[in-house]
Amino acid sequence: MMCEDCLERLSTYIDDELAVSERAQVERHLAECPDCAAELERLRELTAQLRAEPGLEMPAAAAARLDDAVSAALRERQTAPAASSGARATPPWWKKLFQPAFGGLAASMAVLVFAVIVWSGGGVGMNRELLQDGGSGAEKRLLPPDNAYRGAKTADPKTEEAQTESSADTGDDLGGVFAPDESEVKELSAPQVLGADDGDSPRVFARDDLLFLSMPDMSAVERDNYEPIEVDGAVDSRMLFDRAASAETITSSAAAQIVAGEQEAELLFAESGRFEDATGVRDAWIVVIELNGAPVAAAVTLDGEVLYRTD
Amino acid sequence: MTVESSDRALIDRYAHGDGPAFSELVRRHQRLVYNICFRVAGPADAEDLTQEVFMRLLDKVTQWRGDSKFTTWLYRLTLNHCRDALRRRRPDAVEVDERLIDPGPRPERTAESHEIADTVTAALMELPLDYRAVVFLRDIEGFAYGEIADILEIELGTVKSRLARARSRLCKMLEPIGPASHQRV
Secondary structure (H helix, E strand, O other): OOOOHHEEEHHHHHHHOOOHHHHHHHHHHHHHHHHHHHHHHHHEEEEHHOOOOOOOOOOOHHHHHHHHHHHHHHHHHHHHHHHHOOOOOOHHHHOOHHHHOOOOOOOOOEEEEEEEEEOOOOOOOEEEEEEOOOOOOOEEEEEOOOOEEEEEEEEEEHHHHHHHHHHHOOOHHHHHHHHHHHHHHHOOOOOOOOOOOOOOEEEEEEEEOEEEEEEEOOOOOOOOOOEEOOOOOOOHHHHHHHHHOOOOOHHHHHHHHHOOOOOOEEEEEEEEEEEEEEEEEEEEEEEEEEEEEEEEEEEOOOOOOOEEEEO | HHHHHHOOOOHHHHOOHHHHHHHHHHHHHHHHHHHHHHHHHHHHHHHHHHHHHHHHHHHHHOOOOOOHHHHHHHHHHHHHHHHHHHHHHHHHHHHHHHHHHHOOOOOOOOOOHHHHHHHHHHHHHOHHHHHHHHHHHHOOOOOHHHHHHHHHHOOOHHHHHHHHHHHOOOOOOHHHOOOOOOOOO
């Protein structure tokens, strides 16, 4: 072994992280090279000095300021749900995102709207799962996270109010937890409708790298009035999903599979949400799958009942 | 109950509207976050950055999914925040580093160990952040290579090479004259 090779390995050597064969080579070299042995000593002294660096206590005054700042921020968040019932000057982002679209919707009809925001890059996001009918049972294959999906959900404003009130009990005020920075708002181009656009079917449309699903009653003007906001919330939702799944309920991919039936489908998006119909509001998976080349959105309860599907 | 499971319990309580549970989480981990900020971003900004990290945590803590230890995740969040902050830093903030390297007239030192510690701290601050982070995690905090790879989201080989380069630079900084030229064997 040459000195250069030895020196490259000394750092790993002192941490005892070299492979056995490399370690033996380094030790043989050290035995016959005083310069490298001296370098080893220097490294050992350095790491000993660094290890002796004391752990630092946060100064008491700084700790007190931190405590005050955290308490103030928590108070601000705690007051948000109560304010959203009417007194709040600006609605939470997830209401703002969709409010313009629902002014004319009849309260009695089932309303399901959500946005799927798709990043072409990024390392976080929901699992993109390919569902396949493998003949002897469905096979689920996880694809690498080449796309990150981030999403938001909402229902009509009246439902929102009810949901906000009920969620206030549990502290699940998504608006407070997920509120994005203003810097995350960006301008979007005109929407491009994907799939059927016959005025009767729910529409899936894309604006830049965002995907939206709209109900048939939503006019083009309303669609265009969507306030484009990039949402940094999908991971939170996934955690809620994971929790739901651990409570002996179905997973998002199982929900998608129920919607797909025997057919091959790709799960484009999944989001925990609530779905309202004549029977009331129920917790459900909101999933979008690609089925026969067309997007299909559905709401599936956590015990597998399909409440709604767009096809 | 382990620390990890009690972290989980606090986060769950916070997710269900229990604000004091988050305050408890802050108190539990503020020393850790402060140490990272102090060592990695520098003493002058440590307090501000610590506060910013916890404000960020307030929004993000429910994103922790438990597939890594909470402290690992918190280290990552903190280091990323320090990195972002240093990128945004203006020249006046850079003076912090200058002051560390050349602290000027000092009070009398009574203990040699203080001199050594200050010198090491100053040298550490001279390293690029990525090198500083890996030295901090390994040599000051004592993390295993695998944990460092997990925290920094880099390959194990990158941990080894960064650590080797960082330590080599530190050795050179602390011994300006440097070792005698090597005889090739």
